[in-house]
Amino acid sequence: MEERSKILQCPFCGEVPTVPVEIDTPFGSTVDGGNCPCGAVYVYDRTGRMLGEAFSDALALAYEWNYDAAFAAAEGSYEEGVVRFNKRARKFMTGEGDPRDRSARFYFILRKKAD
């Protein structure tokens, strides 16, 4: 189900995450991202063009930039969620949306706690 909101909310817990800041990666690049009190992290793709790349960055961020661990992570050991900002409506919407839609996107990853 699609939800619309005027503020950015975490797709997992509904809390308001930190505003995006520049985060240095160990590889000399930076990403824009932030985190949520529930433990979720996100990467902000202001262009809406990065798609898989932004998702990979978010996953790597959730795994402290350990790409091997991130990509070896079993399906089901984390949750993913996308929020996009519709400029015209000035609203945040959950869900990936149409890939041709160049809305800014927030790729959220929440690692599930080990039992």
Ligand SMILES: [Zn+2]
């Ligand atoms: Zn949250």
